[in-house]
Amino acid sequence: xxxxxxxxxxxxxxxxxxxxxxxxxxxxxxxxxSSDMWMDGMLWGRTLRSPYPAALIKGIDVSPALAIPGxxxxxxxxxxxxxxxxxxxxxxxxxxxxxxxxxxxxPVAAVAADHPDTARRAAAAIRVDYxxxxxxxxxxAAINAPAIHPDGNVFRxxxxxxxxxxxxxxxxxxxxxxxxxxxxxxxxxxxxxxxxSLDGGVDLxxxxxxxxxxxxxxxxxxxxxxxxxRVSLAGVGGAFGGREDVSLQIHACLLALRSGRPVKMVYxxxxxxxxxxxxxxxxxxxxxxANRDGELVNVEARIxxxxxxxxxxxxxxxxxxxxxxxxxxxxANAKVEGWAARTNNPPxxxxxxxxxxxxxxxxxxxMDKLAAELGMDPVQFRLKNVLRRNDKMITGQVIKxxxxxxxxxxxxxxxxxxxxxxxxxxxxxxPGGAGMTADISDVRRGVGVAVGFKNLAYSEGYDDxxxxxxxxxxxxxxxxxxxxxxxTAEVGQGFVTLASQIVRDLLGVDQVVLxxxxxxxxxxxxxxxxSRQTWMSGGAIEHVxxxxxxxxxxxxxxxLDCPSSDLIMRDGEVSRESTAQRVSMTSLLAAGPLQAExxxxxxKTQPLGVDGQGDAMLSLMFAAxxxxxxxxxxxxxxxVVQVTTGQDVGKALNPVQVTGQIEGGIAQGIGLAVMEEIVxxxxxxxxxxxxxYLIPTALDVPEVAATLIEExxxxxxxxxxxVGEPPTISSGPAVAAAIRAATGLDVTRVPVRPQDLALRx
Amino acid sequence: xxxxxxxxxxxxxxxxxxxxxxxxxxxNGTERVVEGSWIGESLLYVLRERxxxxxxxxxxxxxxxxxxxxxxxxxxxxxxxxxAVDAADSEVTTVEGLNASGLVDDIxxxxxxxxxxxxxxxxxxxxxxxxxxLGRRPDAGSLEVREALSGNLCRCTGYGRILEAVRLVQxxxxxG
Numbered sequence: 019x020x021x022x023x024x025x026x027x028x029x030x031x032x033x034x035x036x037x038x039x040x041x042x043x044x045x046x047x048x049x050x051x052s053s054d055m056w057m058d059g060m061l062w063g064r065t066l067r068s069p070y071p072a073a074l075i076k077g078i079d080v081s082p083a084l085a086i087p088g089x090x091x092x093x094x095x096x097x098x099x100x101x102x103x104x105x106x107x108x109x110x111x112x113x114x115x116x117x118x119x120x121x122x123x124x125p126v127a128a129v130a131a132d133h134p135d136t137a138r139r140a141a142a143a144i145r146v147d148y149x150x151x152x153x154x155x156x157x158x159a160a161i162n163a164p165a166i167h168p169d170g171n172v173f174r175x176x177x178x179x180x181x182x183x184x185x186x187x188x189x190x191x192x193x194x195x196x197x198x199x200x201x202x203x204x205x206x207x208x209x210x211x212x213x214x215s216l217d218g219g220v221d222l223x224x225x226x227x228x229x230x231x232x233x234x235x236x237x238x239x240x241x242x243x244x245x246x247x248r249v250s251l252a253g254v255g256g257a258f259g260g261r262e263d264v265s266l267q268i269h270a271c272l273l274a275l276r277s278g279r280p281v282k283m284v285y286x287x288x289x290x291x292x293x294x295x296x297x298x299x300x301x302x303x304x305x306x307x308a309n310r311d312g313e314l315v316n317v318e319a320r321i322x323x324x325x326x327x328x329x330x331x332x333x334x335x336x337x338x339x340x341x342x343x344x345x346x347x348x349x350a351n352a353k354v355e356g357w358a359a360r361t362n363n364p365p366x367x368x369x370x371x372x373x374x375x376x377x378x379x380x381x382x383x384x385m386d387k388l389a390a391e392l393g394m395d396p397v398q399f400r401l402k403n404v405l406r407r408n409d410k411m412i413t414g415q416v417i418k419x420x421x422x423x424x425x426x427x428x429x430x431x432x433x434x435x436x437x438x439x440x441x442x443x444x445x446x447x448x449p450g451g452a453g454m455t456a457d458i459s460d461v462r463r464g465v466g467v468a469v470g471f472k473n474l475a476y477s478e479g480y481d482d483x484x485x486x487x488x489x490x491x492x493x494x495x496x497x498x499x500x501x502x503x504x505x506t507a508e509v510g511q512g513f514v515t516l517a518s519q520i521v522r523d524l525l526g527v528d529q530v531v532l533x534x535x536x537x538x539x540x541x542x543x544x545x546x547x548x549s550r551q552t553w554m555s556g557g558a559i560e561h562v563x564x565x566x567x568x569x570x571x572x573x574x575x576x577x578l579d580c581p582s583s584d585l586i587m588r589d590g591e592v593s594r595e596s597t598a599q600r601v602s603m604t605s606l607l608a609a610g611p612l613q614a615e616x617x618x619x620x621x622k623t624q625p626l627g628v629d630g631q632g633d634a635m636l637s638l639m640f641a642a643x644x645x646x647x648x649x650x651x652x653x654x655x656x657x658v659v660q661v662t663t664g665q666d667v668g669k670a671l672n673p674v675q676v677t678g679q680i681e682g683g684i685a686q687g688i689g690l691a692v693m694e695e696i697v698x699x700x701x702x703x704x705x706x707x708x709x710x711y712l713i714p715t716a717l718d719v720p721e722v723a724a725t726l727i728e729e730x731x732x733x734x735x736x737x738x739x740x741v742g743e744p745p746t747i748s749s750g751p752a753v754a755a756a757i758r759a760a761t762g763l764d765v766t767r768v769p770v771r772p773q774d775l776a777l778r779x
Numbered sequence: 780x781x782x783x784x785x786x787x788x789x790x791x792x793x794x795x796x797x798x799x800x801x802x803x804x805x806x807n808g809t810e811r812v813v814e815g816s817w818i819g820e821s822l823l824y825v826l827r828e829r830x831x832x833x834x835x836x837x838x839x840x841x842x843x844x845x846x847x848x849x850x851x852x853x854x855x856x857x858x859x860x861x862x863a864v865d866a867a868d869s870e871v872t873t874v875e876g877l878n879a880s881g882l883v884d885d886i887x888x889x890x891x892x893x894x895x896x897x898x899x900x901x902x903x904x905x906x907x908x909x910x911x912x913l914g915r916r917p918d919a920g921s922l923e924v925r926e927a928l929s930g931n932l933c934r935c936t937g938y939g940r941i942l943e944a945v946r947l948v949q950x951x952x953x954x955g
Contacts, residue, residue: 041891044899045906047834047874054833088796133796135819205838205846205900205934255838255900256934287839446922452929510898510935674894678940682897685937708843708932715929716938 031519032736035674038515039532040508052225052252053209053284060211061090061130063273063283064137065266066144067292068119068126071362071701072154072166075117075126076147083129083140091277092144094127098272100241104264106231110169111328111365113239113268119148120166120327121364122702123292130273130281153362153701157324158301160359166327173325173332173358176340178630180412181351187307187315191387195304195380196767198695199324200297200686202369203713206255208265208293209284212274219246220271225254227261229505229535230542239268240275247271250536257509258686259368260294262547263330291706295330295367296696298323298358300339300376306384307351312394314403316351317344317384317412321377323366325358330367332358337478338373340630344412345381346423346471346640347403352412354630362701368547370686371746374472379768382468382751386758396755397431397467404469414631420729422666423640427469429664429725430642436660436721439463439648449648449655451717456650463659466755467644470747474637474740475550479625482550485541486558487615488521490566490607498590498603499529506535506543506555511742512675513551517559519671520736524563526590526603541617549639549740552671557735558618565614573609574601621733637731641665641744643684645752646720649760654772656692658720658753665724668731668739676741680724683745685714691750692757693718695769802867806830807876813863822866823847823858826873834874834903838932845931848904849873855911874903883910886948893944897935905931909945917952 043049080092095102095116102116103109115124127144131137154160160171210224219242226232229249237244254261266283273281285293301322307315321339325332336358343354369375389399404423410416441458448456476482487503500521508514518530533539543555567587574592575582578599585592593600624632646660661684670676693712697704705711730737750768758765763778796817803810804825813825823840826832826849835858836846842860849858850872858873877883886909889895896902905928912919912927919927924945925938933941 035894037891038894038896040899041896042887044896045887045890045902046878047836047903047906048878049899050833051836051900053837054827056828056831056833133817134824135817136796203934204898205844205932206836206898207838254898255836256898258934284837287841444922446926452926512897674940678894678897678936681937681939682935683937686934707841708839709841713932713934714937715932716925716942717929719938722937722939 031523032671035672036515036519038512039518040514050253051206051255052223053206055211055223055252055282057211057213057280060280060282061132061277062134062137063128063130063270063281064141065125065269065289066127066141067123068115070119070148070150071122072151073119073148074151075115075119076149078127079145080127082143082145086136086140086143088132088136089129089140090132090279091130091273092127093272093276097276098239101238104235104239104268105329106263106331107333108329110167120362123364125269128269128273130277155361155363155698155701157322157359157361160361161357166362167360171360173329173360174336176336176356176630178340178352178354178412180414180629180631183316183318183351183353185307185316185351188310189308189388189391190305191384191391192305193383193387194766195302195383197300197376197379198769199299199366199698200369200690200694201291201696201711202258202260202294203711204256204258204260207285207287207290210252210266210270211280211282212270213280214274214278217246219248220274221248221250222267222271223250223252224267225252225261227257227507227509227547228545229507229537231545232264232267233537235264236268236271240271248536248538250534251507254507254509257546258370259372259547262368262545263295265293287708288706291703291711295365297369298325298335298366298376302377302380304380304384306388308388308392312392312399312402314347314349317349317354319343319354319380321356323358324361324363326361326363326365328365330365332367335373337626338473339377341413341634342374342471343377343381345378345385346405346469348405348409349412354412363698364703370683371472371743372548374470374747378468378470378747378751379754382748382755386755397427400427400469413626413634415633415635417638419637419731420666420668421638421640422727422729423469425727426640426642426664426666429727430644430662431467433662433723436646449650449657450653451657455653460652461648461650462760463646463648464756464760465644465646466752466759467642468748468751468755469642470744471638471640472743472747473635474639475548475553475620477623477634477636479623481619482544482554483617483619484543484554484558485617486555486562487540487613488562488566489611489613491611492604492607493529496604497529498527498607499531500525500527501531501533502559503533503540504535504543504555504558505537505540506551507546509546511546511679512672513555515672515675516552516556520556520559521563524560525566526588549742552738552740553734554618554620558616560735561616561618562614565616566612569612569614570603570606573606577601637734637739639666639739639744641748643749643752645749645756647753647756647760649757649775651761651775654774654776656757656770658688658692660720661749661752662723663745664727665741665744666727666739667741668734669728669737670726671736671738676726677724679741680745681722683742684722684749685719687746687749688719688753689714691753691768692770799864802864804866805870807872807879816863818864820863821859822861822863825863826858832873832875836900836903838900843932845908846901846904848907848931850907855908874907877907877910885951886910889944889947893940893947895936895940895944901931901933905941909948913948917949
């Protein structure tokens, strides 16, 4: 196959800030989100959830619910005909708790009724006889505590050893760090519509990140052939990892099959906090060694992630945490040990940055400590130690792709600093904002820098793939139309824009239609996670375009009676240079439509072997952030004034969309640094609402300036790396560093709360 | 929900909901009769589920996120926090009504142009909020815009492109 680069001559699409095709309907409120669906005769589903983080269930009496007029179905564990459990990596989580409850909010039963409030009251009327147990809520303690699940309390324990882990440097710094539990807090709550079909199967329209993984888990629990379960993507209101696991999918399908009616489920915000996994809280201990001249010598670390009650994707998250524990720095010697443990806290799993976020708080605080100990500038100290291409990570993997770590750092710090604080500053722009509480004479400014990195796509030998099919046909008006069939979940990231850009560029077809994403007509596209869809779904579409191009050239060769090697395709027509003959795509398609399909796999990766060594990663993405904060030390209030960044993107295929990912990702990073935490009290969630769980508003986010570092990644479709996750990795640690600089306090826990600053002065 | 689940009297004596008498809302300029509604239904529920107007979104149902912003007798309110019966005989304008008026076309096109739309769930509410703000304060400065939109949560964009979209609208309206 000819290198695709030959084909990219128009250049008017890839690399341009093409507008999203769904932007207009979304701005008008005409785009159908999963919660907007409606059907004649539709019922409303509702889940009953456990009020206890740990309890035995002695009995469930659903008869009071069934007695309520308007209630059409009530189901619990005994009504699950197939596998009673589900899970992304291993099915260890009950569809409904039957005898044991392991976290606050675990589903126990579900009802369907003809009005959402009838369903709510019916769920509340179900009598559950609980015997509360002492919850196991400390992850470190859980490792050696009696098992709270048949699979045990340790999801995964990994040790990475390289070089001489006993090596000692001239300078040694040590610290312990803690990261709280963050929520994805996507705006569109979990919702879906399940419709029983005439063939005895079920159709589910749902907001998700991975249609086929949902389908397979639903089918297992329904004891149904997967072909009888058709899952279609309904409009997704954000995801950020929180829709990778099953939430209401199985419940809604069971209720629909039981009642014989369409069932819509829409979580309220409170239920959404219980209905999906969260970012793992982390406790980390670090000891770093460096030479007097500022060269890193050794890193020792222990990392414990609280996985909560069920596995979800904890095994992959702890793998990332240990693999990236040292940060993007050269370290010849390392010993990093990590555990993901089971507790009676809410289950944790995927969230943007996935294990790399937590450890970045640790390694970056340590870099600043070392620089201070050595009397070096923290940026210069980092630059001295950064990973470069052909360097080895602590996993032994030699970085074969691009690694512009130095470039991202230099870009982040080269942006101008904001105007200095002065007495004329508007109160609204100071810490405390609309509260107007700041005393300007006491506000202190600080600047901090942090660097992070992460893998793109799935690692450790996982055979990751995306399937795509494109049909080229003529419209009734005789214009070429490309119809793309792919099950990629558009969750807001802009894949729909990119898919059209690729097809337009490679085939020269102006009319590109994306068929609705579903499981019925195409294989899996994998998950919209791990910054992987530009590479994976983009790569699948690229490959199919090249197959179609070959078919078009063959047809043209027949028409012009010449070998296809004499022909080139450009701007939607085939030409023969030697004779200046041309054939338009319209005439080539007059002979009938063309169709091609391909299952695209990325290059193989290896499992982590002995001592956590192996080429486990496909590609790495890097970013650096500089944060400027103002702190009111009396009240412990922080305002983030500015964040600047350099980000390694490979190639920006749509610069405005890349900027949107960077700004949005930074807002989530800042949120974890200073605002966002699911507060737990003995396993109980105390703040399941937007009143009590605060996410950044337009007044909380700072000015952002970004520089995109474009070094095409070898082997990546179009040279592009993913861009979604890096903004969320080191932006928060840069804010934490800036707070340390402003206050002189040893801030070791995020989110930084007012009492962490005000009460420690 | 969770508290109720442990309350022993929850659901006791629960019967069917009795609908309230029909009432009217002047919805996007047209009088619409609401029939068969329960008294506890929010304006948001009635708009979305009874009137067939799902443009106003359900993200928090607590008045924190602004996704359900509509105009009630000319004031921006969170439709989730207004009882629908309290809006009887009032004028309610939703994003669908604004679309028909043509008054927000430039706001919507600037949102798309600036990249202010990602998942889009917060966007209709923001369009209503920006329309209200620029109607009152066409020259609002950047800090004032941030404050005015701080009741509309967005989780995707980090607001950068949204603020840029508002600036674009202001620029175009000034030129226009």
